Amino acid sequence: MGVYKYTGRSKLGEQKKGTVDAESKAKAIAKIRELGISPREVTESNSILHKDLTIGSAVKMEHFVVFCRQFATLIRAGVSIVESIHILGSQTESKALKKALSSVEEDIRSGIAFSTAAVKFPKVFPPLFINMMRAGEATGNMDETLERLAGSFEKTFKLKKKIQSAMMYPIMLSILILAVGAFMLIWLVPQFTENFESFGAELPMITLIVLAFSDALKAYWWAFFGIIIAVIVTFTMLFKKNKQFHYSVHYILLRMPIFGTLMQKSAIALMTRTLSSLFSSSVPILNALSIAEKISGNPIIEEVLQKAKKSLENGSTLAEPLEKSWVFPPLVTQMIAIGEKTGSLDYMLEKVAEFYEDDVDRTVDSLKSLIEPLMILLLAGIVGFIVAAILLPMFSLYEQM
Numbered sequence: 001m002g003v004y005k006y007t008g009r010s011k012l013g014e015q016k017k018g019t020v021d022a023e024s025k026a027k028a029i030a031k032i033r034e035l036g037i038s039p040r041e042v043t044e045s046n047s048i049l050h051k052d053l054t055i056g057s058a059v060k061m062e063h064f065v066v067f068c069r070q071f072a073t074l075i076r077a078g079v080s081i082v083e084s085i086h087i088l089g090s091q092t093e094s095k096a097l098k099k100a101l102s103s104v105e106e107d108i109r110s111g112i113a114f115s116t117a118a119v120k121f122p123k124v125f126p127p128l129f130i131n132m133m134r135a136g137e138a139t140g141n142m143d144e145t146l147e148r149l150a151g152s153f154e155k156t157f158k159l160k161k162k163i164q165s166a167m168m169y170p171i172m173l174s175i176l177i178l179a180v181g182a183f184m185l186i187w188l189v190p191q192f193t194e195n196f197e198s199f200g201a202e203l204p205m206i207t208l209i210v211l212a213f214s215d216a217l218k219a220y221w222w223a224f225f226g227i228i229i230a231v232i233v234t235f236t237m238l239f240k241k242n243k244q245f246h247y248s249v250h251y252i253l254l255r256m257p258i259f260g261t262l263m264q265k266s267a268i269a270l271m272t273r274t275l276s277s278l279f280s281s282s283v284p285i286l287n288a289l290s291i292a293e294k295i296s297g298n299p300i301i302e303e304v305l306q307k308a309k310k311s312l313e314n315g316s317t318l319a320e321p322l323e324k325s326w327v328f329p330p331l332v333t334q335m336i337a338i339g340e341k342t343g344s345l346d347y348m349l350e351k352v353a354e355f356y357e358d359d360v361d362r363t364v365d366s367l368k369s370l371i372e373p374l375m376i377l378l379l380a381g382i383v384g385f386i387v388a389a390i391l392l393p394m395f396s397l398y399e400q401m
Contacts, residue, residue, distance in 0.1 A: 004028035008039040024106050059124050061160070063094040065153045068129075072146035081142070082108050100124040113137055127291045128152070128274055135281040145281050152277040156270060159357055163266050166364045167259070173375040177382060182217065184386045189214040192390050203393050210389035247299045254300060254327065262363050267298050268332060269356035271305075276349035285312060300327055318345075331355075 004025065007017050016037050022028035025042060032039045067088055074084040082105060089101030100121040107117035115134040118125040129149060136145030189210060203211070217224065238245040254260045254267075274295050278288035286309055293305040307321040319337035322328045332352055339348030 004042055004044050006032050006037070006039050006042045008032060008037040008041075010038075011036055024103055026106065059094045059097045061153075061157050063092060063097060064124075065150070065157050067092060067097060068146065068150040068153050072143065072150045075143045075146055081114055085114075096124055127294055128277065131283050131287060131291055132277060132281045135283050139282060141281075148277055148280055152273055155273060155353075155357060159266060159269055159360060162360055162364045163262070166262060166367055169368060170371050170375060173371075173379075177375070177379045180379065181382050181386070184383065185210070185214040185217050186221070189386065189390065190218065192394075204389075206385070207389040207393050210386055243299070250299055254298075258367065262360065262367070264327060265356045265360050265363065267296060267301050268328065269353050269360060271296055271301055272332070272349045272356070273353035276346050276353055279346035279349065285318070300325075304328070 004022055005017075005019050006028070007015070010016055020028050020031045020035075022031055025044065029039055029042055032042065070088055071084055074087065075081070079087070085101050085105045085108065089098050089105060092098050092101070100118070103120070104114065104117040108114060113134075115130055115137055118133065119130050132145050132149055133142075136142045139145075239249060240246075254264050256263075271292050274292045275288055278291060279285070283291075289305050289309050289312075293302045296302055296305070304321060304325045304327060307325075308318050311321045312318060317337065317340055319333050319340060322336060323330075323333045335348045335352050336345065339345035
């Protein structure tokens with residue numbers, strides 16, 4: 001749904017200006033005429049006040065997965081593309097997807113191909129979807145293409161949810177540990193400090209350390225908070241705008257002992273799943289590599305895929321540049337090499353994707369069972385350290401008494 005500004009004249013000849021909500025320009029004109037106004041100029045409003053604010057993709061992944069699966073089901077059932085788009089547009093929960101489908105429906109009714117109409121909405125329809133649909137239109141296998149797309153997006157969505165779950169769990173526990181530690185240092189420790197000073201007891205080193213840190217945190221909490229915010233803002237800006245920093249961060253993450261391996265497997269699964277889907281839909285290999293490069297979201301994977309494109313353009317194989325990269329294990333490169341020799345590259349890539357998707361599932365489950373006791377031990381250690389710093393002087397005071 002868009003907002004359209006108009007100027008025109010009423011039946012009495014009076015000049016009128018205003019805005020109307022409509023799914024397209026044609027429908028906006030129809031609404032204006034229903035108001036008894038003859039429109040002279042109708043333009044879509046670009047004002048930020050009239051736009052839905054979105055960050056990154058305009059459609060949530062889960063909404064798009066549902067759309068793909070339902071679209072595939074409708075086409076398989078023999079419903080026309082126009083009717084399918086109309087049905088899906090009327091029932092989707094995503095406002096951005098509803099608006100895009102309304103425009104696509106209007107374009108299809110005017111004779112424009114679906115892929116051509118959808119390409120106008122890059123934040124709604126990803127490159128993988130556009131190119132596979134274009135190939136499906138060319139071959140006449142729209143139903144098979146949509147089934148393949150639905151399966152691919154569903155598996156990618158589940159994989160990303162698994163990774164997010166694995167990452168969020170330790171992050172939330174770490175925040176909890178910091179919150180508990182800060183609470184004890186700011187509110188609990190100072191209550192005992194007054195008692196220690198009144199008795200004039202000699203304090204052990206562990207207590208002096210905790211008291212010093214408590215005093216610093218109470219006096220300069222704003223500085224600690226400011227430093228944390230400054231670090232987060234600086235890191236975010238460098239990560240988004242500095243290519244070398246962006247590359248270095250991904251390199252360090254992939255080289256990490258436990259989470260690095262998990263991220264590596266996830267990236268390989270996403271890349272091979274994307275390439276398999278594209279090759280199965282007869283998308284040219286160079287175009288498929290360009291799409292996989294954009295979707296990967298990892299500059300190290302992107303760099304290897306760029307080398308792979310050059311390798312293919314020079315008459316070499318896809319497996320050769322992948323073999324030279326530390327990112328891809330021998331299993332991946334050997335399966336790709338076999339697929340190239342036997343002409344079953346899409347099948348081999350699908351098997352690699354399935355293997356690593358299952359491997360990521362097992363790794364995430366193992367990590368969760370391992371991280372939970374470790375984080376509980378860490379929390380117990382921090383709390384125990386602070387409690388020991390409070391209790392040790394109290395024992396000394398009781399002995400003196």
